[in-house]
Amino acid sequence: MTSMTGPAAVNASAVPPATGCVFCAIVAGRAPASIVREWDDALAIRPLGGGVAEGHVLVVSRRHVADVGVDPLVSASVMARAAELAAGLPAANVITSRGSAATQTVYHLHLHVVPRVEGDGLPLPWTPRQAARDAGAVTKHWTLTVEPPATVRLVCAREPIPGGPSVFLAGPTPDDAAPVPSWRPEAIRELGRQWSGPEPLVVLCPESRGNVRAERYEDQVDWEIAARAGATAIMFWVPRDMATLPGMTTNVEFGLDVGTGRAVLGCPPGCPNPERNRYLIYVARRHGVPVRTTVAGTVTTALDVIAAQPA
Ligand SMILES: [Zn+2]
Numbered sequence: 001m002t003s004m005t006g007p008a009a010v011n012a013s014a015v016p017p018a019t020g021c022v023f024c025a026i027v028a029g030r031a032p033a034s035i036v037r038e039w040d041d042a043l044a045i046r047p048l049g050g051g052v053a054e055g056h057v058l059v060v061s062r063r064h065v066a067d068v069g070v071d072p073l074v075s076a077s078v079m080a081r082a083a084e085l086a087a088g089l090p091a092a093n094v095i096t097s098r099g100s101a102a103t104q105t106v107y108h109l110h111l112h113v114v115p116r117v118e119g120d121g122l123p124l125p126w127t128p129r130q131a132a133r134d135a136g137a138v139t140k141h142w143t144l145t146v147e148p149p150a151t152v153r154l155v156c157a158r159e160p161i162p163g164g165p166s167v168f169l170a171g172p173t174p175d176d177a178a179p180v181p182s183w184r185p186e187a188i189r190e191l192g193r194q195w196s197g198p199e200p201l202v203v204l205c206p207e208s209r210g211n212v213r214a215e216r217y218e219d220q221v222d223w224e225i226a227a228r229a230g231a232t233a234i235m236f237w238v239p240r241d242m243a244t245l246p247g248m249t250t251n252v253e254f255g256l257d258v259g260t261g262r263a264v265l266g267c268p269p270g271c272p273n274p275e276r277n278r279y280l281i282y283v284a285r286r287h288g289v290p291v292r293t294t295v296a297g298t299v300t301t302a303l304d305v306i307a308a309q310p311a
């Protein structure tokens with residue numbers, strides 16, 4: 001036989017406090033805290049750093065469990081207490097995190113109850129696109145992983161731009177909000193395979209090396225403008241996907257570069273939104289810009305552009 005066990009049945013003393021745990025120390029009365037409310041299975045306290053909003057409280061289980069996934073009954077009892085507090089607020093977030101990847105910092109189960117008011121401008125931790133915009137920074141939490149071939153000299157975002165024959169890899173870049181794999185490693189490998197010049201081909205890649213992000217958004221944009229201006233060829237590859245790779249910036253860049261005589265355009269017909277490439281393809285043809293449908297074909301054509309330049 002099984003029976004439902006209510007939150008009040010959770011035994012607060014079944015598990016000993018964890019040594020070194022700040023919330024266990026507060027529960028045991030061994031560390032100071034501003035206690036807002038007490039129940040037999042939980043405490044509500046002010047966050048130690050003051051919180052992110054007026055009235056922000058943490059509902060902490062008396063029993064030590066690391067996070068919301070450890071013991072469903074303890075989680076339920078803490079949620080029941082948080083619900084009592086939330087009921088008194090016209091608007092609130094009730095948030096908990098499991099694991100550092102989910103932004104958990106204290107490994108003792110707690111729920112944040114954060115009162116909200118219209119227009120308070122408080123970004124939730126899972127809106128990195130908004131947060132990055134607010135910070136004016138370009139954040140790259142995914143990593144460009146590519147071992148460039150010996151025939152290629154890979155130059156990533158904001159690195160010094162050397163002389164010599166070069167290709168700029170223009171096109172949509174994944175971001176934190178949609179961390180899909182980048183198309184650029186394939187293009188870099190293909191450029192290395194096809195390039196047969198006497199010196200390495202400089203490949204100008206607007207993605208950041210490692211996880212290093214631009215301090216200022218403008219630094220990233222300025223580098224891209226300088227790199228496109230100096231490139232011997234500008235290879236656009238546009239695997240359009242309105243959900244993950246919308247290519248809004250790419251559209252503008254193509255408009256700026258279509259008349260340079262150095263641009264080539266690749267549009268895979270099998271991408272999720274090929275109809276959104278129709279305008280680019282039409283404008284390319286009007287300006288005599290070659291249009292290809294594969295990475296390899298677009299690379300070949302970009303290298304033809306380099307070969308056609310006066311030495
Ligand atoms: Zn604890």
Ligand SMILES: [Zn+2]
Binds near residue numbers: 104105106110112
């Ligand atoms: Zn927390």
